[in-house]
Amino acid sequence: MAKHDPALDHVxxxxxxPTRRAVLERLATGPATVSELNALVPMAMPSFMGHLRKLEEAGMIATQKDGRVRTCALVAGALGPARDWLSAQxxxxxxxLDRFDAFVTQLAKDQTE
Amino acid sequence: MAKHDPALDHVxxxxxxPTRRAVLERLATGPATVSELNALVPMAMPSFMGHLRKLEEAGMIATQKDGRVRTCALVAGALGPARDWLSAQxxxxxxxLDRFDAFVTQLAKDQTE
DNA sequence: GTCATGTTTAGCCATATTCCTAAGTATTCG
DNA sequence: CGAATACTTAGGAATATGGCTAAACATGAC
Known part of the structure; x- marks a missing residue:
C-alpha cells in the first residue's frame, strides 16, 4: 500500500x-461540450470551468477544443486507483469487523455456559 | 442515482x-487511541484532532472516551456508499468506452473495405 | 495533594477553495 | 463586415482548510 499517493488525493x-460528480455522471453517457455540462448546474461559466480544470488535473477527464467549442470526455481507468483503495480497505x-463479531459472539456464549 | 448526496461529499x-487515509488504514487493523494514531504522522495534536473530527463527522469512525483516553474505531458500512458510487460509475x-472502442473498430473496418 | 499524561480549547496565520462580475478572445453565421 | 456564440482571462470577496503555539482540563499514578 502506497505511503502517500498524491494521485489518490486528487481523485x-x-x-x-456534487458538481464534479454530476459532470462525471453525465460524461459516463458520452462526451459533451462545456456549455452542455454547465447546463447541469446553476453556476456561472468561469466558476464551472474551475471544476472542469480540477477534473482534468486529476486525470479524470480529457478536453479538446474544436473551433470555439471545447469537448470533454472521460479518461479510461481514472477511477481504478480510487476503487482499488476502497476495495482493499x-x-x-x-x-x-467480522472477527470482532466473532469475538463478541464467543463472549456471549462464554457467559451463558 | 441521488441528485445530490451530502454524505458522499463528506466521505x-x-x-x-493522506493523513485521514492513514488513520483509516491503521484502524482497519483494530481500534486505537488518539495518541497512537497521532504517532503515525508528524503533526501537533490539535491539528491532528481536526482530521479525526472530520472522519467522525463523515460517519467513518466512532470515538469514545474512557478516563482520559479516547479510543477510535471504524464504523461498519461507512465506505459502502462511496464504493457503490464508484462501482456504478x-x-x-x-x-x-467499450462501445466507443467498438465504434472506432468498426470505423477502421469500414475504411479498409 | 502533586505531578505526569492525554486530550481539549482558544486563538492565530497562511493558503486554498468556490463562487461572482466584467471584460476579452476566437470562431462561426448571415 | 457585424453580430452572436462559446469559451477565457482577470480580479475580487467570503469562507474553508490545515497547520501552529500556548494554556486549560481531566484523570491516573505516586
Missing amino acids: FTALGD KALWEDR | FTALGD KALWEDR
Whole structure:
C-alpha cells in the first residue's frame, strides 16, 4: 500500500464535490461540450470551468477544443486507483469487523455456559 | 442515482487527505487511541484532532472516551456508499468506452473495405 | 495533594477553495 | 463586415482548510 499517493488525493478530492460528480455522471453517457455540462448546474461559466480544470488535473477527464467549442470526455481507468483503495480497505475493514463479531459472539456464549 | 448526496461529499472529501487515509488504514487493523494514531504522522495534536473530527463527522469512525483516553474505531458500512458510487460509475464508464472502442473498430473496418 | 499524561480549547496565520462580475478572445453565421 | 456564440482571462470577496503555539482540563499514578 502506497505511503502517500498524491494521485489518490486528487481523485478523491475531485469526487468530494456534487458538481464534479454530476459532470462525471453525465460524461459516463458520452462526451459533451462545456456549455452542455454547465447546463447541469446553476453556476456561472468561469466558476464551472474551475471544476472542469480540477477534473482534468486529476486525470479524470480529457478536453479538446474544436473551433470555439471545447469537448470533454472521460479518461479510461481514472477511477481504478480510487476503487482499488476502497476495495482493499473495505475488505480489511469487514474482515476486522467480522472477527470482532466473532469475538463478541464467543463472549456471549462464554457467559451463558 | 441521488441528485445530490451530502454524505458522499463528506466521505469522498475525507478520503482526499493522506493523513485521514492513514488513520483509516491503521484502524482497519483494530481500534486505537488518539495518541497512537497521532504517532503515525508528524503533526501537533490539535491539528491532528481536526482530521479525526472530520472522519467522525463523515460517519467513518466512532470515538469514545474512557478516563482520559479516547479510543477510535471504524464504523461498519461507512465506505459502502462511496464504493457503490464508484462501482456504478466505473461500470457505466467502461461500458461507454467499450462501445466507443467498438465504434472506432468498426470505423477502421469500414475504411479498409 | 502533586505531578505526569492525554486530550481539549482558544486563538492565530497562511493558503486554498468556490463562487461572482466584467471584460476579452476566437470562431462561426448571415 | 457585424453580430452572436462559446469559451477565457482577470480580479475580487467570503469562507474553508490545515497547520501552529500556548494554556486549560481531566484523570491516573505516586
